[in-house]
Amino acid sequence: MKIALIGYGKMGHEIEAIALERGHTIELIIDHNNSDQLNEKSLANVDVAIEFTTPESAFENVMTCLRANTPVVSGTTGWLQKLDEAKAFANAGNGALFNASNYSIGVNIFFIANKILASYLNKTNNYKPSICEIHHTQKKDAPSGTAITLAKIIENELSNYNGWSLLPEIDEQKIPIEAIREGSVPGTHIVTYSSAEDEITFTHKAKSRKGFALGAVLAAEYSIGKKGFLTMDSLLGID
Numbered sequence: 001m002k003i004a005l006i007g008y009g010k011m012g013h014e015i016e017a018i019a020l021e022r023g024h025t026i027e028l029i030i031d032h033n034n035s036d037q038l039n040e041k042s043l044a045n046v047d048v049a050i051e052f053t054t055p056e057s058a059f060e061n062v063m064t065c066l067r068a069n070t071p072v073v074s075g076t077t078g079w080l081q082k083l084d085e086a087k088a089f090a091n092a093g094n095g096a097l098f099n100a101s102n103y104s105i106g107v108n109i110f111f112i113a114n115k116i117l118a119s120y121l122n123k124t125n126n127y128k129p130s131i132c133e134i135h136h137t138q139k140k141d142a143p144s145g146t147a148i149t150l151a152k153i154i155e156n157e158l159s160n161y162n163g164w165s166l167l168p169e170i171d172e173q174k175i176p177i178e179a180i181r182e183g184s185v186p187g188t189h190i191v192t193y194s195s196a197e198d199e200i201t202f203t204h205k206a207k208s209r210k211g212f213a214l215g216a217v218l219a220a221e222y223s224i225g226k227k228g229f230l231t232m233d234s235l236l237g238i239d
């Protein structure tokens, strides 16, 4: 598989290492300083693009790939307000867009565990959910895309809740999310369900960025020859 890496920062480097290990080649590397070289011509020779950049540039990068009919795996978080437009463009028959707020297989299983637990807790209405996410200090968006995905999964199951709020903002009907930035933490998510009598806590702690990078390369392999909007649920066979 010939890969275009769009974004050659912390994730771009991790993805390159995993892709080479799996026998793929990196045909094109686009970063901040040569972003004007991302176009139909430079993409003509690649099978798939993997995009981990910034919330400001993700949408345009993804659209350029879709217009060039190059399947694109997008991992950038913090551009949700434009994602629906890119998704609709892909679903209208223009290429393939794979998007996940978190490419770690473990996190996607963690999503399922929270969905099941929340569906049971909904029968009692006694438990208040809250999410705490901890990431490195260079992270640009808050809360994390993963915390937002978790909140959406949980609120879908709990009839007393509708949406999420980032602390210090508090709203009884919204799931509170605390975003902590410290050191070089790759990504920790703690979900707490608290009642007057007890507390249930689920934690996912990434040990490095390798799990995200492996998931992104698996998603790239999966995207070849497909059309429309693709997710981790389809990759893992759980939808």
Ligand SMILES: NC(=O)c1ccc[n+]([C@@H]2O[C@H](COP(=O)([O-])OP(=O)(O)OC[C@H]3O[C@@H](n4cnc5c(N)ncnc54)[C@H](O)[C@@H]3O)[C@@H](O)[C@H]2O)c1
Residues within 6 Å of the ligand: 006, 007, 008, 009, 010, 011, 012, 030, 031, 032, 033, 035, 052, 053, 054, 055, 057, 061, 074, 075, 076, 077, 078, 100, 101, 102, 103, 104, 139, 212
């Ligand atoms: N979905 C996931 O599993 C997952 C996992 C980790 C990180 N992320 C997200 O991925 C993104 C990147 O994370 P990172 O840790 O690699 O950040 P980073 O800051 O280390 O790297 C981002 C890179 O993008 C480059 N860039 C900026 N503008 C660009 C443009 N217009 N075109 C091409 N490249 C451009 C920067 O120069 C930088 O090298 C963030 O949004 C982060 O939240 C997602």
